[in-house]
Amino acid sequence: MSTTEPATTGPATTGPAPVGWPSYERPADGVHPRLATPEYRSTLLRAPRRAPIALPQGLTEITGPLLGAERVTPADADLTTRHPGEPLGERIIVTGRVLDSGGRPVPDTLVEIWQANASGRYAHRVDDHPAPLDPNFDGAGRCMTDSHGRYRFITIKPGAYPWKNHLNAWRPQHIHFSLFGRAFTQRLITQMYFPGDPLFAQDPIFNSVPDPKARERMICAFDLALTEAEWALGYRFDIVLRGPAASVFEADGGHQ
Amino acid sequence: MNRGLTPSQTIGPFLAIGLPWPDGPEVVDPATPGAITITGRVLDGAGEPVPDALVETWQAAPDGSFDHPDDPRGARDRGFRGFGRSATDAAGIYRIVTLRPGALPAPGGGTEAPHLDVTVFARGLLDRVVTRIYFADEEAANAADPVLASVPAQRRGTLIATRPPGGQPGSFRLDIRLQDPQETVFFDV
Numbered sequence: 001m002s003t004t005e006p007a008t009t010g011p012a013t014t015g016p017a018p019v020g021w022p023s024y025e026r027p028a029d030g031v032h033p034r035l036a037t038p039e040y041r042s043t044l045l046r047a048p049r050r051a052p053i054a055l056p057q058g059l060t061e062i063t064g065p066l067l068g069a070e071r072v073t074p075a076d077a078d079l080t081t082r083h084p085g086e087p088l089g090e091r092i093i094v095t096g097r098v099l100d101s102g103g104r105p106v107p108d109t110l111v112e113i114w115q116a117n118a119s120g121r122y123a124h125r126v127d128d129h130p131a132p133l134d135p136n137f138d139g140a141g142r143c144m145t146d147s148h149g150r151y152r153f154i155t156i157k158p159g160a161y162p163w164k165n166h167l168n169a170w171r172p173q174h175i176h177f178s179l180f181g182r183a184f185t186q187r188l189i190t191q192m193y194f195p196g197d198p199l200f201a202q203d204p205i206f207n208s209v210p211d212p213k214a215r216e217r218m219i220c221a222f223d224l225a226l227t228e229a230e231w232a233l234g235y236r237f238d239i240v241l242r243g244p245a246a247s248v249f250e251a252d253g254g255h256q
Numbered sequence: 257m258n259r260g261l262t263p264s265q266t267i268g269p270f271l272a273i274g275l276p277w278p279d280g281p282e283v284v285d286p287a288t289p290g291a292i293t294i295t296g297r298v299l300d301g302a303g304e305p306v307p308d309a310l311v312e313t314w315q316a317a318p319d320g321s322f323d324h325p326d327d328p329r330g331a332r333d334r335g336f337r338g339f340g341r342s343a344t345d346a347a348g349i350y351r352i353v354t355l356r357p358g359a360l361p362a363p364g365g366g367t368e369a370p371h372l373d374v375t376v377f378a379r380g381l382l383d384r385v386v387t388r389i390y391f392a393d394e395e396a397a398n399a400a401d402p403v404l405a406s407v408p409a410q411r412r413g414t415l416i417a418t419r420p421p422g423g424q425p426g427s428f429r430l431d432i433r434l435q436d437p438q439e440t441v442f443f444d445v
Contacts, residue, residue: 017363020328026444032264033382040266042380045301046434048442053407055386055443058363060373063324064314065339071277103258114274122270126308140274176268178275183326184314184373185445187384191265208382209263217262240259 017245022062024185025101025245030211039204041165057185064184068110069144077143079155087137089118089156091232094192094220097149098179100243105149106186112178113141113153120159129161154232160199172199172206179239186241193219194235264384267377269308272343276310280341283313283354290318290355292426294389294417297348298376301435305348309378311432313340313352313389315371320358340372350432356391362402369397369404376432385442389430392418407441414440 017023035047055061080087094113098106116122116139119131123138137156145151158173174191181187193206200206209215217240226234267275284291294313298306316322321332340352352372360368372389390398398404404412417428433440 018328021363022326027261031261035382035385037382040380040382042266043382044380045304046306046378046380047382048385048434048439049301049436050439050442052386052442052444055403055445056363057445058368058403059322059327059360060314060316060368060371061445062326063322065337066324067337067339099259101259101261112274114270116270122273124270124273126269138273142274176265176271176274178267182324184375187312187375188262188264189267189377189384190262191268205266205382208265214260214263217260218265239262242261243259 023057023245024242031214033208037208061184072142072144077153079141083136085136087134087156092157093154093232093234095152096237098145098239100241102243106181107145107147107149109145109180111143111151113175115139115158115175118156118159120161170199172197172203181241192237266382269379271310276343281351283337283340286353293353294428295351296429296431298344298432306378307346307348309344311342311350312375313372315357318355318358320360366402369394369401386445387440387442388415390416392416411441
């Protein structure tokens with residue numbers, strides 16, 4: 001492990017975690033977007049301009065809310081059966097695992113999603129895109145991962161939609177995902193995209209992720225094995241949260 | 257590291273479809289003895305309210321415990337949720353009803369003053385930003401807090417909730433300013 005510290009580090013508070021305290025790896029450069037991404041105009045007045053200050057991972061950071069089971073029903077994972085009729089659009093299954101970067105599954109964690117309908121319209125008062133609302137689709141879902149970190153939603157494929165970021169700007173089809181993991185450090189909100197979307201090249205939000213390989217990790221994979229005959233296409237999307245940092249113990253070769 | 261992380265993306269303007277919970281802002285029932293309210297505005301670089309932000313808080317119980325298996329002191333189930341989630345309203349105001357957290361042993365030695373960890377998501381934020389809320393009436397504890405000590409003195413006030421003059425007992429206020437000139441201190445965790 002490198003012993004160099006970034007210039008923003010404060011007084012000597014960023015040493016190794018005390019024995020017995022978990023600690024979480026810092027994300028590699030290029031994985032998360034730069035907050036100041038001027039191509040995405042809403043960042044101009046909202047992205048902080050000062051460098052963040054390094055926060056040692058203390059008890060508040062290595063713990064986090066372990067909740068959700070009491071507020072989720074099995075019906076919440078199926079966005080197509082919650083209304084009197086069926087929503088319009090292409091029925092899809094979206095499933096995968098929530099893992100940490102060490103490959104360990106994250107069980108019993110709340111997954112929340114929200115999305116536009118098949119026409120590219122959100123069931124939200126500030127969406128003025130002139131595409132039809134669907135009375136049989138509200139676009140919100142939630143579930144808990146199982147003991148292997150697996151989750152599964154049934155929904156419809158969201159439509160692309162225009163926005164006013166730049167001339168003729170369109171968002172690629174996407175589903176928003178919110179994840180907790182088991183620690184405050186692992187909290188993540190992201191967007192899942194679909195393979196081969198021709199709108200990627202002009203989308204500043206998708207392209208805000210500097211590392212092209214990391215960008216690809218936001219794209220789900222079509223999977224015929226998940227597809228259910230005569231009923232719904234299947235897509236696989238695994239989500240990877242921050243995992244334990246390499247400990248001094250491991251770096252030293254592993255003798256206790 | 258075996259697997260690359262999934263990148264963050266903005267919460268966007270339509271978070272209200274999926275994320276607010278009816279009881280989200282109420283970490284405890286407001287009728288709970290000792291309940292406090294922390295409220296404030298989320299403001300952009302022009303000083304305008306941010307009406308589409310989501311403010312989340314995570315904190316210890318009043319005795320400094322966490323009901324969590326990774327707390328090396330042992331998990332203690334006090335029935336305290338510890339987690340708050342408040343979407344901002346049209347005026348950019350968030351509101352969290354909770355109990356005052358206890359002090360905590362700091363990872364580098366010493367004691368962390370009572371605090372809440374805060375995440376802010378919003379349209380225009382491509383990744384979450386993380387800050388903390390401390391309490392102005394914990395002067396001695398704040399003075400000994402190693403995290404506050406790592407913050408330039410002239411910026412510490414952006415992390416410290418105050419009692420508004422003439423406000424209700426147990427009422428605290430702290431605005432979150434996303435940009436200059438009085439930008440809130442944000443942390444890299």
